[in-house]
Amino acid sequence: MSLSEFSLIERYFTALEQPASPYVDFAIGDDCCLLSIPDDMQLAQSIDTLNANVHFPAEANADLIAQRALAVSISDLAAMGASPVAFSLAISMPQVSEPWLADFSRGLQQAAQHYAIALIGGDTTKGPLSLTVHVQGVVAKGKALQRHGAALGDCVFVTGSLGDAAAALAFMQGQLSVAKSAQQFFKQRYYQPSARIAVGQSLNDIATAAIDVSDGLVADLGHIAKRSGVAAVVNVDKLPLSAELQAASSPEQARRYALSGGDDYELCFTAPASMREQLLELSELIDVAITEVGTIVAGSGVRCVDGRGSELQLSQTGYQHF
């Protein structure tokens, strides 16, 4: 007989080992969870849904699905410069498979411990496989990084490398061949993106605007440009591309993955040129690459140019659901 709804919640979700949080007064087991936030903090909240075969392959290992779901949601906290506190998980699944749930629960616990975020509630229903993660974090009052502060003359920076996850998806879908030695790297970049919490937290007094790159650099930088009332120019010769991506695809294809592939979950942010040195030090301190890829200018939209100043035309700027 398959497990009842309440027994499976008990076994695979309530039983998760929780990181201690000073803000969580009551977690799972009542109609609501209860949190207390200090007066000098703001609560940052974000929700994201991941649907099977839209956001991840349905047949993927359950522990990787869990890790990916948590990382992509926490990435929004990173983009605001917030520290993770707690998350709720709404899961819909077509049937109860205990081995699948055991793997899922293990992956979820690993990711929750890694990001020091506590599972405080959720919802469990029958339906096509889908996960909705609602994350909550804290940020000092007035210090959150938003999309609207980019100013003329600011430089545009990105963390890590871009395009790996999009190339990984192409590889997993049989559209790109990848050397055996690099396959694990690509899978990891797709399934276990690093939400850049430490970078975000360090940018509160440095960046003028920030966003995480979920849809693709051009699309997401476009949100900063629009909200800030400016334009951005990206120098495509400066894009941080991993050695693995450069080995697996042509320069043009690698560029396309990096500019419009999406799924990177790196941060893109703007800061005055006077912050370059501080950013270099920060990058060394926390061991995450921070690369200057462009500038903020007057106008609207995002333009991509190469090192010689020739403009590139992109057929797509990022992922669109509809």
Ligand SMILES: Nc1ncnc2c1ncn2[C@@H]1O[C@H](COP(=O)(O)OP(=O)(O)O)[C@@H](O)[C@H]1O
């Ligand atoms: N169905 C919805 N109802 C209310 N707000 C929504 C809905 N969908 C998206 N939003 C809001 O629109 C904004 C942009 O959403 P989205 O592109 O999903 O952001 P992100 O890339 O950070 O996840 C966010 O403020 C989000 O909360």
Ligand SMILES: Cc1ncc(C[n+]2csc(CCOP(=O)(O)OP(=O)(O)O)c2C)c(N)n1
């Ligand atoms: C199986 C699969 N197909 C396609 C994609 C590509 N993809 C799906 S959604 C998406 C963009 C990010 O998702 P969205 O729901 O827009 O997240 P948000 O911007 O709201 O954080 C991308 C690149 C994928 N990740 N997995």
Ligand SMILES: [Mg+2]
């Ligand atoms: Mg969203």
